[in-house]
Amino acid sequence: MAHIPDGILSIPVLAGGAVVTAVSLGIALKRLDEDSLPRVAVVAALFFVASLINVSIGPTSVHLLLSGLMGLVLGWAAVPAVFVGLVLQAIFFGFGGVTTLGVNTMNIALPGILWAFLFSPVIADATPRRAAFVGAAVAALSVASTAVMVALVLTLSDTAYTISARIVLISYGPLLVGEAVITGFACAFLARVSPEMLWARHRRGGKIAVS
Amino acid sequence: MRYPEARRRLCHALLSLAILAAMAAPASAHRLKVFASAIGDSIEGEAYFVGSGPAAGVAVTLRDDAGKVLTSGTTGADGRFALPASGTGDIVVTVDAQDGHIARFTIAGSGPAAASSKPQPSAAGAPSAALSPAATVPLAEIELAVARKIAPLAEQVDALQSSLRLQDIVGGVGYIVGLFGLLAFLKSRRSGKGGAP
The missing domain is CATH 2.60.40.10 (Immunoglobulins)
Structure with missing residues (x-):
């Protein structure tokens, strides 16, 4: 799953992940404006708490990532939100390693941002019903991309390491559905209550409008 | 006008987070x-x-x-x-x-x-038996x-x-609020110096 512990990945992969995360953190912090900080904080806290709740499925256990929702609501600011959440989880609970922070942040945050960006024209001015479907699609694609990236990172580190496709499928399958449902409801709610949260950012050159 | 509104919303969000955290406490975690x-x-x-x-x-x-x-x-x-x-x-x-x-x-x-x-x-030597x-x-x-x-x-x-404790979860949320509060403070000071209203 997304919290890869220390001592599994190879040095080049760790360094690559760290560089990608550092660069995207730089971009995100530069774009971050004061008015959006409370929102980023709340979403970061939501991610921190939500990804602690765990359900066991067969031989493994899964937790929510909310990466699609974070990408839609925060855009680039999802990177610091995920990073802070992961740092605290690593320090407090030992979930995910300290050396793997870069790789883990990259795997969780970037797919959400990418898919939210690609779908932003569709979700702009969407009715709650359409927002729900678009949100669900973004969430499902983000989770699937994270699964692919985790598998890629593990295989790149050690070609002998075998990812069991069956286990990945049975653990990520239900997660994908769960995330899609939750993000769908969240997007429908946001589209009804404060639609600018879902799309204003994309119109105003990266700035989040404050209502 | 807009600030009390934002603050009220933030309060609601934090409150629901706290409830979520409390529910999460007994069964949780990932490792x-x-x-x-x-x-x-x-x-x-x-x-x-x-x-x-x-x-x-x-x-x-x-x-x-x-x-x-x-x-x-x-x-x-x-x-x-x-x-x-x-x-x-x-x-x-x-x-x-x-x-x-x-x-x-x-x-x-x-x-x-x-x-x-x-x-x-x-067992080979006598002392233990003795x-x-x-x-x-x-x-x-x-x-x-x-x-x-x-x-x-x-x-x-x-x-x-290695068990997950409620105080750690609440502490983590506190850290996040504090961290972003600090960031907001630093940013507002910088923009204040720049002469922005």
């Missing part, structure tokens, strides 16, 4: 862990996900300190396993859920050899029995150390 101990000539232990119960049907591998595979098997439905092991060095127990969850546990000292090889010199003439139970048996009794206790201590 594969393994605990094992040497009992006689076998390595017995349990693999579990912190907070969400046993890891069933997960591959277990025993390696010596050189990395050579000694034995391998899988955990049962309750996450427990017992594998035969012989050797004198450290034994590294690795459990692998094959989706990126891996946990290792090193049984320090001489592993199972502690139970089987240490008594041998004393010291306890009344005891008819061999030392190896006693060590085995003690190891069996202690194992679950050590396991509990280990599990307790």
Whole structure:
């Protein structure tokens, strides 16, 4: 799953992940404006708490990532939100390693941002019903991309390491559905209550409008 | 006008987070862990996900300190396993859920050899028998029995150390609020210096 512990990945992969995360953190912090900080904080806290709740499925256990929702609501600011959440989880609970922070942040945050960006024209001015479907699609694609990236990172580190496709499928399958449902409801709610949260950012050159 | 509104919304969000955190406390978390101990000539232990119960049907591998595979098997439905092991060095127990969850546990000292090889010199020499003439139970048996009794206790201590606590979760949320508050403060100071309203 997304919290890869220390001592599994190879040095080049760790360094690559760290560089990608550092660069995207730089971009995100530069774009971050004061008015959006409370929102980023709340979403970061939501991610921190939500990804602690765990359900066991067969031989493994899964937790929510909310990466699609974070990408839609925060855009680039999802990177610091995920990073802070992961740092605290690593320090407090030992979930995910300290050396793997870069790789883990990259795997969780970037797919959400990418898919939210690609779908932003569709979700702009969407009715709650359409927002729900678009949100669900973004969430499902983000989770699937994270699964692919985790598998890629593990295989790149050690070609002998075998990812069991069956286990990945049975653990990520239900997660994908769960995330899609939750993000769908969240997007429908946001589209009804404060639609600018879902799309204003994309119109105003990266700035989040404050209502 | 807009600030009280934003603050009220923030309060609501934090409140619902706190409720979520409180619900999350009993069953939660995400980390594969393994605990094992040497009992006689076998390595017995349990693999579990912190907070969400046993890891069933997960591959277990025993390696010596050189990395050579000694034995391998899988955990049962309750996450427990017992594998035969012989050797004198450290034994590294690795459990692998094959989706990126891996946990290792090193049984320090001489592993199972502690139970089987240490008594041998004393059994060969007279002193141990002379010291306890009344005891008819061999030392190896006693060590085995003690190891069996202690194992679950050590396991509990280990599990307790890595359990998820409500105060840690709430503390984490506090850290996040504080961190972003600090960031907001720094940003507002900078923009204040720049002459912006």
